[in-house]
């Protein structure tokens with residue numbers, strides 16, 4: 001279909017009756033969604049009715065950035081830009097997103113209205129309203145989508161932030177099933193810090209979530225989801241026991257292994273904002289190990305040759321000693337010939353971890369052209385306290401939500417500060433297969449890693465790939481929609497660049513586009529060096545390029561056709577659209593026009 005035909009089809013579609021029910025007649029017909037100012041945009045009376053239906057919880061959104069439009073250099077604008085570095089502040093405003101935008105990809109733009117949902121009935125009312133009035137609908141929980149999938153201009157937002165109840169269960173039986181397991185039920189808008197505090201600090205159990213404490217639970221689980229200890233427990237999606245979800249027909253459904261099991265599988269990694277609005281998730285909890293800890297150091301090489309030797313030694317060390325369930329988190333290979341190690345461990349104590357690392361750290365000590373830019377530290381902590389906000393605050397180990405009256409458990413890692421409110425220049429990611437660690441391939445891997453670092457710094461996220469995980473974690477993760485390539489990968493490479501909060505079109509606060517585009521190219525070139533040795537690599541939907549080529553295969557591999565079928569079954573009208581989500585190829589890039 002050419003552009004002219006598309007416009008004609010879109011114009012005709014504007015006069016079609018609203019998309020009706022699930023499996024409904026109008027589902028396959030062209031649709032052009034309505035925008036404010038269009039004749040079909042709901043009247044004030046209709047919005048009022050929705051407001052009544054949701055107990056008054058309909059918000060007409062005003063962006064706080066308005067103060068900067070009024071006075072770009074005034075104190076209120078300055079203060080706002082200070083607040084944009086507090087991820088809890090950003091999360092508490094329906095107009096804002098944790099990523100401000102991405103050069104030549106997307107810019108944060110608030111919806112027209114939001115339903116600040118508190119119940120599944122609120123969500124159902126919003127879904128029915130959006131469907132019946134042919135509106136663009138978006139869903140936002142923690143607001144941490146890098147790809148901008150939880151915001152869209154001219155849309156209605158379902159905002160789940162207030163649905164944040166957390167209920168641990170000694171024993172939970174999914175509806176219609178027989179087996180019972182320890183679990184936790186979590187409202188869709190909860191963030192991981194609050195879940196960890198309840199499950200681990202207060203109840204001495206582990207729930208597999210994300211590393212960043214302010215990421216939303218529903219978004220992370222539907223993307224797959226990885227945290228420091230995923231190598232032991234599998235992805236977050238693998239621990240999902242049950243979800244409550246409002247589908248496009250407005251029905252509140254339970255999905256688990258025994259009821260709506262196909263939908264349940266799709267929710268485990270099939271991507272957020274695609275199959276409905278999840279209102280509650282119940283996740284399996286796991287036994288907590290005695291101790292958890294970390295290995296922190298920065299090693300500097302005096303020359304390119306020394307750096308290559310260092311990386312080769314690290315790859316050998318990793319392959320021989322760290323490719324197992326105990327180890328996770330990140331090693332960064334920097335352009336300035338430094339290796340930054342920020343790895344975590346569980347199920348070992350400090351002494352055991354030191355013994356593992358001694359041979360590798362010893363080689364640095366005896367090498368004249370290598371040195372520690374930051375001396376190695378290998379602390380451990382009783383696992384129960386790893387997310388204990390009181391203890392973390394007392395030791396200055398976290399940054400805090402410093403707004404007056406903020407809950408004391410609102411803390412976050414300093415490592416995530418850089419990403420609060422950031423504007424992205426580029427992000428590329430790929431899983432590296434375990435086969436690259438075979439003795440005869442290691443030199444090739446090292447060469448590719450070094451070549452990549454000549455363009456941009458490279459992060460290896462070991463907890464986001466499951467080679468070396470225990471059989472039960474692998475089996476549970478295999479039974480999810482995520483690309484099975486992750487089961488056989490030893491790391492997820494992430495290469496990213498960005499700048500501090502900036503908004504295109506906001507005077508005095510616009511991003512430096514020239515730098516952004518230059519760095520974006522460097523990021524792509526770095527990833528391409530690694531694609532030379534891993535040409536068919538898949539990647540993690542939630543931490544990937546906006547411009548991902550062949551995204552269906554990269555995110556879901558052989559699972560994509562089944563996901564497409566399920567999308568057609570549960571959302572035939574395409575009410576739920578996200579960039580590079582299942583079924584999104586049937587829509588224009590902005591999600592407003594159905595393509596033929």
Ligand SMILES: Cc1cc2nc3c(=O)[nH]c(=O)nc-3n(C[C@H](O)[C@H](O)[C@H](O)COP(=O)(O)OP(=O)(O)OC[C@H]3O[C@@H](n4cnc5c(N)ncnc54)[C@H](O)[C@@H]3O)c2cc1C
Nearest residue numbers: 141142143144145149150211212216219225226272273278
């Ligand atoms: C700073 C930062 C750190 C991160 N760290 C990690 C990490 O350690 N591990 C990891 O695995 N990932 C990580 N991510 C990626 C993150 O897991 C995903 O971006 C995730 O989707 C964010 O979920 P959210 O609810 O916070 O975001 P949102 O932007 O609110 O939502 C993300 C997507 O899920 C959809 N969605 C949200 N809630 C619902 C719901 N209730 N029902 C249906 N769809 C919904 C949205 O429509 C959107 O498409 C990180 C991201 C950022 C920005």
